[in-house]
Amino acid sequence: MKNLKELWNYMKGNRSRYLGAVISIGLATIFSLAAPLIIKVTIDSIIGSKELEAPIWIERMITEFGGVEVLRDKLWIPAAVIVGFAVVRGVFLFLKGKWSAEAAEKVAKRIRDGVYNHLQYLPYQYHVNAETGDLIQRCTSDVETIRKFLATQFVEIGSALFMLLFTIYIMLPMDITLTLISMALIPIIFIFTVIFFIKVKEAFRLMEEAEGKMSSTLQENLTGLRVVRAFGRQAHEVEKFDKNNKTNRDLTYKLIRLFAWYWSISDFMCMLQMGIVLMTSVYWTFTGRITLGTMVVFNTYVGMLLWPIRQMGRVITDLGKAMVSLERISEILDVPKEIMENTSEKPAIEGSISFKDVSFEYEKDKPILKNISFDVKAGETIAILGPTGAGKTTLVHLLARLFDYQKGSITIDGKELKDIDKKWIRKNVGLILQEPFLFAKSIKENIRLGKGNAPDDEVYSVAKVASIHDVVLEFDKGYETLVGERGVSLSGGQKQRLAIARTLISDAPIVVFDDSLSAVDTETDAAIRGALKKRKNNATTFIISHRIATLSEADFILVLDKGQLVEMGKHEDLINQKGLYSRIWKIQSLEDEILGKSS
Ligand SMILES: Nc1ncnc2c1ncn2[C@@H]1O[C@H](COP(=O)(O)OP(=O)(O)OP(=O)(O)O)[C@@H](O)[C@H]1O
Ligand SMILES: [Mg+2]
Known part of the structure; x- marks a missing residue:
């Protein structure tokens, strides 16, 4: 619950975008549900000769076009209206996608900035103890999980709810019993989904941990590769990684098996629900209890409805994942920043x-x-x-x-x-x-870290004091030479001397x-x-x-x-x-x- 509130806080400034997305999806739902109604009226009253029995807006449209008689000769008009509705629905779906993606991107950026910023100001001791690999995972993949959830799944919940409410609203007046039959398995499908969600959340957590362990092993190995080589520990390291990799694979298998069960069982239940409605409605059409058009409406709606309900299983699973990620991010944010009293004095310092x-x-x-x-x-x-x-x-x-x-x-x-x-x-x-730690920048930039605006002369002069000037000049690119992975490999003593120059320049x-x-x-x-x-x-x-x-x-x-x-x-x-x-x-x-x- 606390996490949901936190998520809500992060959405500040983007809440109206989300509202727009939810309204869009509501409107898109209305337009997609309207098409079967038009088909029903066309079958029953335009092609057939049943008395017109339709919502007021359809009646108005028919009068606009010149009445049932005219339309009977121009069947392309209801067809065109259906196409038109599909286009409008497309527009709203586009808006939904655009707004929710934009909002999710902004929220993710805000979380990422927040965590990064917070990390800069944590006490020295925190970083002494922290595991870098794990922190990286939290700043990148955990934020990504939240972003994905917010971009795609979040509005999905709204969509399913709209779908359910609108269909009930339209179906009920047509035939109460058939409506109840259409909804019979929905609670079961939903409960099944929730049970699945609880099971899958645990599996996900285990998998995430295994993945974290695997990347830690990898990260440690890569940073310590020279030590590994020097001690001839390659075989041992390969074995260690292999073990982690196996655990990861087994857990992923387990998860996939769970999913296989879920999709097959829920597929079966959805088909069963559709089968029941189909059989009942066909039988009742024969007996004359409902019209052919009503039968079409019910069967289309049940098909449309089941999909988002089943999709809810996925949404809820991702909600669980997003909550776990949010928790991991909160763990960083909950560590208090280093206290920096601003009221303290800033005396000129001589050095006694x-x-x-x-x-x-x-x-x-x-x-x-x-x-x-x-x-x-x-x-x-x-x-x-x-x-x-x-x-x-x-x-x-x-x-x-x-x-x-x-x-x-x-x-x-x-x-x-x-x-x-x-x-x-x-x-x-x-x-x-x-x-000393040097950044993957040029030698000059590394020295200037101590004083951002130092002129070149000053850089050279401290480099001379640190006895590194002549060494640097021997490099092909001199002071522009990159340090680190993509640049020159410095010796231990050269690194130390660069670090000395960097400190001296600050005076x-x-x-x-x-x-x-x-x-x-x-x-x-x-x-x-x-x-x-x-x-x-x-x-x-x-x-x-x-x-x-x-x-x-x-x-x-x-x-x-x-x-x-x-x-x-x-x-x-x-x-x-x-x-x-x-x-x-x-x-x-x-x-x-x-x-x-x-x-
Ligand atoms: N951040 C820390 N948190 C907890 N204990 C620490 C921390 N840093 C150092 N220590 C402990 O404090 C003691 C003194 O460490 P310190 O780094 O000051 O030694 P040193 O004299 O600089 O040694 P060296 O010559 O090896 O650099 C050690 O026992 C060390 O384990
Ligand atoms: Mg020391």
């Missing part, structure tokens, strides 16, 4: 930062950061070292307000971070993510390198750091790295372990402290020594 007793946990009672305190002056470079899972990425994500700290206080230039506008802070904290006063130099060689690493220092905008810089050489020149170094700040200070001080830092330093200098000797 202070952490005081900051604690943070993703899940309750599983602290990831514990009582972190340190101070940074504007323009300083801070290095962060720590084993994997220590909380380094988490710490810098707090700075960009991707998550909010639960205890303690973080201030930027003396202002509490929580009071600064989220969008504003993200603009001012240039974050180079640990796993943010705070820049964070989250392990962003891990895939570049030591020399390039040093070159990038050297170039960074020479930039005129002297940003406060955080560098997360596992490489001591990268960290050692920083103004001070934070050493994190299991969410705790275990050491802090300059390179020289930390070496003397004989802690984690000095241990790692020893291992790495030993490596250098060995490598140095062997080369």
Whole structure:
């Protein structure tokens, strides 16, 4: 019920189109039901000699054309009227199709826009956990199911109702008993349909799930194809897909079997109904209880009526499918958007930062950061070292307000971070993510993501700082080279450097390198750091790295372990402290020594 209401809300602005479609179908129904009446009058009173007994509008038409006697010699006139009615009916059917298709298209677009828009504003954590394949399915095929239902089936319900009401209205005065006989099996057919619908809905849900699983497997396999190859897991993957594919096939078979039963049984019942009416009416025509024309009317109407009633089975099934889809879409829309307070401040940011007793946990009672305190002056470079899972990425994500700290206080230039506008802070904290993502656009466009209107010179200049300029110039199309599937395949280090250029161009006063130099060689690493220092905008810089050489020149170094700040200070001080830092330093200098000797 809640879903129906939601659907009704989405139809806002298009409801009059739907009303137009329903009225059109009503009028089309009237015109298609009128033709058998004209045939009846023609048989009974124009060709035959029964006294004229017809609705008032037919009588009027006969008088217009000069009466029964005239028409008897010009039988083409009733024929032409029937053709004329068919044309008018066609026009109304066209209008119905046009309006309902237009409205459905608009509603579908609105739903798609709504979901897409909503997805953009969901909290960071939602996307960390979400399954991309499933989200894609919801944004595309689920919306399509709703669109199809709205475009074709929705008005079908109206059509069947109109048909039922009009036929009863016309048949009843002709012969009550025969009307009742004509309708005898309709409730049974309808109930049968509803039972079928309940059965089929479950089958559909199972099939949909299997289909989703299959496409997830496919999606995962395609994205991870390199891993699959590298580990020689092709056979295993093929088997996994085959299993999913089989389940999908079996469920589809089951559904088709259900449908086969449905169509054959309902066909049988419809034929039975038509047979009963045919036999009764022929017999009664013989006995003289009804006229030949009335017999024709009843038989035509029953034929016309049964089709939409049986069609209702399909409509209701699709209604069920549409409801399931709507539910899946609502699940996304029901997740609250990230709260973006607009009232917060947007101070100019210089870049001094202070952490005081900051604690943070993703899940309750599983602290990831514990009582972190340190101070940074504007323009300083801070290095962060720590084993994997220590909380380094988490710490810098707090700075960009991707998550909010639960205890303690973080201030930027003396202002509490929580009071600064989220969008504003993200603009001012240039974050180079640990796993950079590049868009399937040209290299230039990828860099410009950080600053849409940057002139070419600026693009080149940041690319030089990121040590990627010369690499780009070697590509055939230079900066216009496409990145990704249809373009050039970049190496891990090239991707990292592009991501660095993209962040640098935004000129943010705070820049964070989250392990962003891990895939570049030591020399390039040093070159990038050297170039960074020479930039005129002297940003406060955080560098997360596992490489001591990268960290050692920083103004001070934070050493994190299991969410705790275990050491802090300059390179020289930390070496003397004989802690984690000095241990790692020893291992790495030993490596250098060995490598140095062997080369
Ligand atoms: N979005 C998240 N939701 C829940 N837990 C998370 C999330 N991100 C990270 N964690 C957990 O928090 C801990 C710290 O993760 P974090 O990414 O900060 O480590 P890290 O120091 O950056 O490690 P690495 O050097 O491997 O990048 C880990 O135990 C991780 O499982
Ligand atoms: Mg990390």
